[in-house]
Amino acid sequence: MKAQTTYGEKVADARMRFAFYGRVSTEDNQDPTLSLPRQLANCERAVAETGGRIVAHFYDVESGAMRLDARGSGKGLVGFDIPIPRDGGLVDLIEEASSGQFDAVVCESINRLSRNPSVTFRVEEQLADEGVRLWAIDEPFEESFGSIVLRHVNVGLARGYLHELKVKSRQGIETAAKQGRHAGGKPLYGYRFAEQEHPNPHKAQQGLRIKVLEPDPMTASVVKTIFHDYVIRGLTITELQRKLNSDLERYPPPQSPDPKRRTGMWGRSSVWEILHNPKYTGYQVWNRRQRRRGGKINPPEKWIWSEEPAHEPLVSREMFDRANAAAIKRDNVTKAAEGHEDYRKHIYVLRSFLRCGICGLRMHGKIRRGRNTAYYTCEINRRHSGLVPEDHPRMVYLREDKAGEKVVEFLATHLFGPDRIEALKRSLAEIGPEADNAHDEVDRLGTELDGIKKRIRRLVTNLEAQEPDNEIADDIRARLEELGTLRAKKQRALETAEKEMEQVPDPESAEALVAALPLLDVDWELVSDQDFRDVLAALNFEARYNPTKRELTIRVTLVPELTHPDGGRAPLLSVPPAGFEPATHGLGNRCSIP
Numbered sequence: 002m003k004a005q006t007t008y009g010e011k012v013a014d015a016r017m018r019f020a021f022y023g024r025v026s027t028e029d030n031q032d033p034t035l036s037l038p039r040q041l042a043n044c045e046r047a048v049a050e051t052g053g054r055i056v057a058h059f060y061d062v063e064s065g066a067m068r069l070d071a072r073g074s075g076k077g078l079v080g081f082d083i084p085i086p087r088d089g090g091l092v093d094l095i096e097e098a099s100s101g102q103f104d105a106v107v108c109e110s111i112n113r114l115s116r117n118p119s120v121t122f123r124v125e126e127q128l129a130d131e132g133v134r135l136w137a138i139d140e141p142f143e144e145s146f147g148s149i150v151l152r153h154v155n156v157g158l159a160r161g162y163l164h165e166l167k168v169k170s171r172q173g174i175e176t177a178a179k180q181g182r183h184a185g186g187k188p189l190y191g192y193r194f195a196e197q198e199h200p201n202p203h204k205a206q207q208g209l210r211i212k213v214l215e216p217d218p219m220t221a222s223v224v225k226t227i228f229h230d231y232v233i234r235g236l237t238i239t240e241l242q243r244k245l246n247s248d249l250e251r252y253p254p255p256q257s258p259d260p261k262r263r264t265g266m267w268g269r270s271s272v273w274e275i276l277h278n279p280k281y282t283g284y285q286v287w288n289r290r291q292r293r294r295g296g297k298i299n300p301p302e303k304w305i306w307s308e309e310p311a312h313e314p315l316v317s318r319e320m321f322d323r324a325n326a327a328a329i330k331r332d333n334v335t336k337a338a339e340g341h342e343d344y345r346k347h348i349y350v351l352r353s354f355l356r357c358g359i360c361g362l363r364m365h366g367k368i369r370r371g372r373n374t375a376y377y378t379c380e381i382n383r384r385h386s387g388l389v390p391e392d393h394p395r396m397v398y399l400r401e402d403k404a405g406e407k408v409v410e411f412l413a414t415h416l417f418g419p420d421r422i423e424a425l426k427r428s429l430a431e432i433g434p435e436a437d438n439a440h441d442e443v444d445r446l447g448t449e450l451d452g453i454k455k456r457i458r459r460l461v462t463n464l465e466a467q468e469p470d471n472e473i474a475d476d477i478r479a480r481l482e483e484l485g486t487l488r489a490k491k492q493r494a495l496e497t498a499e500k501e502m503e504q505v506p507d508p509e510s511a512e513a514l515v516a517a518l519p520l521l522d523v524d525w526e527l528v529s530d531q532d533f534r535d536v537l538a539a540l541n542f543e544a545r546y547n548p549t550k551r552e553l554t555i556r557v558t559l560v561p562e563l564t565h566p567d568g569g570r571a572p573l574l575s576v577p578p579a580g581f582e583p584a585t586h587g588l589g590n591r592c593s594i595p
């Protein structure tokens with residue numbers, strides 16, 4: 002077999018005409034108005050590199066699991082305003098193939114075409130009969146279709162998974178920014194949130210709404226004043242700061258999200274931030290800051306501006322540009338803004354994923370004095386006394402490097418290693434008793450709850466038989482109130498127990514989900530801290546440290562959407578490979594932390 006080459010190199014005839022095919026599944030919550038433009042943009046870029054061009058657009062909003070004759074009804078498109086001209090769906094694409102209008106079909110990945118292998122084969126074959134090639138841009142551009150097998154092996158292969166996961170979610174945000182949707186967070190100073198119906202009808206039906214920015218009556222004028230004073234009147238940041246602080250009622254300061262930094266005054270940095278925030282021009286801007294570590298500001302050429310203004314501007318683009326040009330000349334505060342760089346020197350990769358096994362609260366990172374070693378800790382004096390059990394040690398410590406090693410070991414063996422299915426089976430065997438316990442608990446609480454409800458009904462009947470203001474009636478009322486509280490408490494406990502019961506996955510689905518992950522031999526040392534945290538987040542990673550047993554229990558939850566880019570139909574499944582379980586099970590999965 003020929004060595005694989007990247008696309009572009011192998012395309013002999015430039016100016017090749019491509020038909021785009023895109024698909025968004027109906028079952029998941031993807032927004033076709035974002036997903037399809039993203040698919041098209043990726044294909045356009047790949048096609049442009051080959052020297053070719055896209056001459057027709059076919060797409061569907063429907064399940065990829067359907068049989069071919071059920072495809073392309075167009076029903077899924079109803080209600081979506083998709084900004085791409087449509088020449089038809091999958092069935093039309095096959096019909097048009099004989100017209101000679103295009104030489105090849107391009108799609109983002111092969112499962113955009115279909116998630117049903119027999120459909121994929123048939124479409125490939127029918128296109129090939131018409132001399133039309135099919136190219137998924139995450140695969141090499143092959144001269145022939147002789148390697149259909151290779152293609153199927155390629156689906157879901159390692160290079161796809163982690164990369165796709167990250168790149169696609171990021172691209173989703175980029176596309177949202179381009180279309181002027183608010184990308185999350187709290188409203189920008191000078192604005193407030195207004196709600197609008199969600200443009201995706203599926204989400205709108207679920208009552209979801211999107212947030213848009215509108216000028217805040219109190220603070221919008223403050224922003225305008227700041228720009229005016231700085232650009233037109235030539236005030237320095239310090240002078241501006243003094244002016245604003247002299248009348249805080251008229252110029253209310255922005256609230257820092259960090260309570261410790263909330264001073265109730267204007268700081269230099271808050272003034273600086275406003276003068277440098279391009280969103281005041283009405284355009285949405287994304288990628289202004291690096292997503293890593295200190296969050297340094299990216300150079301302006303990396304910013305992504307929305308194509309249209311997304312909200313009402315508070316300053317003109319010209320005013321904004323002048324403020325920023327002036328800043329370079331006048332101020333040295335750029336340095337101050339970058340001063341956050343060493344703010345968090347040590348990255349605690351498990352931060353927010355790791356909980357204390359005794360109180361269940363999140364552990365936080367700390368350098369232990371004198372030892373100069375990083376730890377995760379749970380300190381009793383930093384907790385509300387009501388949240389901490391009595392037998393909680395004053396300090397719980399877990400060495401950061403040891404914990405990291407164990408997590409990496411877990412990822413290597415249980416998720417991305419060749420023996421992962423075996424590891425999963427062992428883990429599921431270990432949580433067997435846990436599942437039984439959950440069942441018993443649900444039964445027990447159900448019975449108790451029934452008993453309480455019966456007693457309440459009896460008391461109500463008794464109460465009705467009494468004169469309203471005699472003593473017995475008062476007693477009954479008091480008793481009813483107690484029972485009401487008890488009923489609510491048991492109800493909550495029952496709901497929790499039911500949730501726990503549901504979280505125990507059935508072995509078959511769990512195996513399928515784990516098997517859908519690529520086999521990876523990753524040198525985690527080479528993965529950046531932020532990427533590592535992104536992977537953990539994608540896996541819904543959770544860990545608990547039990548200091549008494551010195552054991553770390555790890556749980557990941559695999560969501561089908563992550564293993565298949567366009568989402569599967571299986572319900573959300575929790576797969577707890579129970580990485581490091583109590584020593585009593587003794588099945589080789591436990592880990593002790595020295």
Ligand SMILES: [Zn+2]
Pocket residue numbers: 357358359360361362379380393397
């Ligand atoms: Zn604790």
